[in-house]
Amino acid sequence: MRSALVKVTRCVGPGYVIATRETVGLDAQCVEVDLGRFWTAVDSERLAEAWDVGRGPLLPGFDEDWVHGARAELRNRVAGVLDGLAGAAEESGDLAAAVGWTRTVIERDPLSEQRVRALMLRLVRAGDRGAALSSYEQLRARLANELSSAPSPKTRLLAERIRAAGDGPPAPAAVPAASAPRLPPIVAARARLPFVGRDDELAWLSEAHGRALAEGTLVAAVAGHPGVGKTALAARFAVDRHAAGAAVLFGRCRPDGPTAYEVLADALAQLVAGAQPDQRKRWAAEAGGELVRLVPVLAASAPPPVGEPEGAARRTLAAVTQVLAELASQRPVVLVLDDVQWVDTPTVALLARLARASLPGPLLILLTFRRAGLGEHDGLRDLLHDLRRDGLLVQRTLEGLPAADAAGLVASAAGHEPSPEFALALQRHTDGNPFFIEEVLRGWDDAPVRGRDAAAIEAAIAGQRLPEGVQRIIGRSIDQLPDRSQDVLLEAAILGSAFDLEVLGALAELAPEALLDTLAVPLRIRLVEEDADDPGRLAFHHALVREVLLARAPAARRAAVHARAARALEALRGAGNAAQIAR
Numbered sequence: 160m161r162s163a164l165v166k167v168t169r170c171v172g173p174g175y176v177i178a179t180r181e182t183v184g185l186d187a188q189c190v191e192v193d194l195g196r197f198w199t200a201v202d203s204e205r206l207a208e209a210w211d212v213g214r215g216p217l218l219p220g221f222d223e224d225w226v227h228g229a230r231a232e233l234r235n236r237v238a239g240v241l242d243g244l245a246g247a248a249e250e251s252g253d254l255a256a257a258v259g260w261t262r263t264v265i266e267r268d269p270l271s272e273q274r275v276r277a278l279m280l281r282l283v284r285a286g287d288r289g290a291a292l293s294s295y296e297q298l299r300a301r302l303a304n305e306l307s308s309a310p311s312p313k314t315r316l317l318a319e320r321i322r323a324a325g326d327g328p329p330a331p332a333a334v335p336a337a338s339a340p341r342l343p344p345i346v347a348a349r350a351r352l353p354f355v356g357r358d359d360e361l362a363w364l365s366e367a368h369g370r371a372l373a374e375g376t377l378v379a380a381v382a383g384h385p386g387v388g389k390t391a392l393a394a395r396f397a398v399d400r401h402a403a404g405a406a407v408l409f410g411r412c413r414p415d416g417p418t419a420y421e422v423l424a425d426a427l428a429q430l431v432a433g434a435q436p437d438q439r440k441r442w443a444a445e446a447g448g449e450l451v452r453l454v455p456v457l458a459a460s461a462p463p464p465v466g467e468p469e470g471a472a473r474r475t476l477a478a479v480t481q482v483l484a485e486l487a488s489q490r491p492v493v494l495v496l497d498d499v500q501w502v503d504t505p506t507v508a509l510l511a512r513l514a515r516a517s518l519p520g521p522l523l524i525l526l527t528f529r530r531a532g533l534g535e536h537d538g539l540r541d542l543l544h545d546l547r548r549d550g551l552l553v554q555r556t557l558e559g560l561p562a563a564d565a566a567g568l569v570a571s572a573a574g575h576e577p578s579p580e581f582a583l584a585l586q587r588h589t590d591g592n593p594f595f596i597e598e599v600l601r602g603w604d605d606a607p608v609r610g611r612d613a614a615a616i617e618a619a620i621a622g623q624r625l626p627e628g629v630q631r632i633i634g635r636s637i638d639q640l641p642d643r644s645q646d647v648l649l650e651a652a653i654l655g656s657a658f659d660l661e662v663l664g665a666l667a668e669l670a671p672e673a674l675l676d677t678l679a680v681p682l683r684i685r686l687v688e689e690d691a692d693d694p695g696r697l698a699f700h701h702a703l704v705r706e707v708l709l710a711r712a713p714a715a716r717r718a719a720v721h722a723r724a725a726r727a728l729e730a731l732r733g734a735g736n737a738a739q740i741a742r
């Protein structure tokens with residue numbers, strides 16, 4: 160052994176070999192091992208380099224037992240590197256590269272169903288449904304030949320859905336529009352109104368639809384303030400999908416004590432009303448009494464509902480699922496449920512099950528709901544939470560329109576292009592809320608739409624009478640606040656569109672912490688917001704909130720608060736805070 164070591168040292172030079180009584184090795188500082196480079200690259204997430212170094216077999220030609228284990232481990236890690244490369248390519252929008260990397264990992268691990276499913280989904284997203292299905296066929300043949308087995312139900316279901324889905328995103332034009340059920344009247348009516356902007360949101364919805372095409376059922380939720388354009392966006396999207404061959408169903412929740420399943424009944428009633436008599440008869444017979452209960456128009460074609468009340472929820476789910484499954488087997492289905500902040504509890508339970516049901520074709524459930532008050536109701540919040548956890552939900556909050564789109568809206572409402580100054584002032588005043596923009600413009604005979612003098616425009620907008628619709632909507636958010644918060648907001652409104660916390664605290668006679676407690680909810684629902692440059696100041700989110708607060712308070716009350724505000728300012732000035740107050 161010693162003479163062997165001497166020989167090695169002579170060959171490689173001194174300092175490389177480290178030998179103790181128990182071990183003999185090479186000094187890691189002096190030699191470079193490709194495996195070491197691989198691990199370093201993996202640890203620092205340089206995946207392309209890791210693949211470059213680790214792609215070959217470990218120690219080819221060696222056949223010792225330990226080599227087999229190490230080789231398998233390295234192969235696993237390299238496969239993980241390839242998965243990472245594919246994911247990163249997809250995220251950066253390079254689907255071709257994502258498909259390439261996924262194919263490479265499958266060459267090395269052809270029986271991995273999970274990877275074949277990923278490849279199928281990526282191919283569908285890249286618009287190559289045929290290749291996705293042939294990858295599935297290759298997997299099926301290999302499993303049969305090599306393991307005498309078949310793909311798992313999950314992989315089979317994916318293949319069936321891809322087969323049923325038509326040409327895949329972005330335009331699932333599998334079925335001619337003429338044969339799809341007619342557009343619900345409310346959606347058709349909305350589609351005739353002007354529509355501006357929202358390109359990002361529409362692209363996001365198309366992507367969600369693409370996912371539903373590939374994966375089955377997906378829920379997309381659009382939240383936002385009243386009047387921000389949730390229904391308009393849902394209707395525009397639904398019209399586009401309908402034109403591409405999808406079936407569109409539309410139901411709306413109502414605020415005043417909804418009866419169970421009302422919104423679904425709404426959506427299905429239109430479908431049933433438009434169906435052929437023999438189809439109605441079949442639905443009535445097959446989907447049973449609960450469907451008749453939901454859609455009474457079916458009663459003419461079927462016996463009255465029967466069954467024990469305790470099984471009613473299950474039977475209703477079965478009935479709704481059956482109708483949707485039948486529809487989805489022919490074409491993608493978009494089910495729009497509008498204003499689900501008012502949804503009834505049985506519908507929430509049904510939606511939770513429906514989203515997980517296995518339908519033979521794609522279903523996108525598009526929910527819209529207001530989030531202007533103190534949050535959605537518990538049932539809805541839990542539903543969204545559970546769906547998100549299971550990867551079945553995508554969600555987005557709709558903000559007001561940016562100035563450029565607000566200009567487009569003004570142009571369509573006023574009949575001519577506004578000046579950029581006017582569009583910007585109106586956008587600021589209303590926070591780009593299209594309903595508020597329309598309301599402010601309404602009844603304004605002589606709007607300075609083309610004016611260029613920003614100050615004059617601001618003054619003209621501020622001098623407008625506060626539209627009733629705006630008052631009602633913002634008033635409703637204010638009504639939901641605790642009384643003390645409402646009082647403090649009125650005091651803030653008297654101080655100005657932006658206000659100093661110290662001054663407000665003095666006026667409201669609240670210590671800083673108590674004041675912040677009182678403002679916590681208005682801040683959360685964004686009636687007011689913090690000044691990014693000055694932590695001591697807050698501002699109303701848009702001017703209309705302040706105007707509504709002032710308009711709602713009786714004149715005597717406003718005068719009293721004014722007087723107190725003057726005294727509070729005086730007292731603070733006396734205490735030497737004049738500089739702060741002056742801001």
Ligand SMILES: Nc1ncnc2c1ncn2[C@@H]1O[C@H](COP(=O)(O)OP(=O)(O)OP(=O)(O)O)[C@@H](O)[C@H]1O
Binds near residue numbers: 352353389529594597
């Ligand atoms: N992108 C848009 N382009 C043009 N007009 C729009 C747009 N979005 C909304 N509007 C108009 O603004 C008004 C309010 O929109 P919409 O009814 O969609 O709001 P919403 O968010 O659904 O409100 P609510 O919470 O009250 O249901 C409607 O008159 C609508 O036509």
Ligand SMILES: [Mg+2]
Binds near residue numbers: 497498
């Ligand atoms: Mg709406």
